[in-house]
Amino acid sequence: MLCIKQDALAFDLGEDWNQKKISLLEQKSVVEEALLQKISEVLNIPVEAFQNFDEEAAINLISCNFSDNAMFNNKVEIQNINPIEKWIEALEEIKRLNAELIKVKDEQIKMMEKLIQDK
Numbered sequence: 001m002l003c004i005k006q007d008a009l010a011f012d013l014g015e016d017w018n019q020k021k022i023s024l025l026e027q028k029s030v031v032e033e034a035l036l037q038k039i040s041e042v043l044n045i046p047v048e049a050f051q052n053f054d055e056e057a058a059i060n061l062i063s064c065n066f067s068d069n070a071m072f073n074n075k076v077e078i079q080n081i082n083p084i085e086k087w088i089e090a091l092e093e094i095k096r097l098n099a100e101l102i103k104v105k106d107e108q109i110k111m112m113e114k115l116i117q118d119k
Helices: 006-013 019-027 033-043 047-051 055-065 083-118
Strands: none
Touching: 006 019, 006 033, 033 047
């Protein structure tokens, strides 16, 4: 429901965890209190939310509050990043850096030519 991948949760829980272990955990009907507390901390959700979880109520809450990328009074920020624009920005930065390198190289050549002429 939180759109958190099993791998990501496993990573946050520590080295002893992996995707398969999270999958098995999801199938359990009872989870040990200490583990539930750790998961609660990682997900930043109160333990009581797990203990009193009602799937129908949660689905109803999500369906009533989610429309047109808006959720919980429009507090979700949507970032639209266009990869082509980022690529073009990177190319422009490469052009700028190349121009600087050429300028420095030209200055060094002039300085060397002057040193040769002075000798």
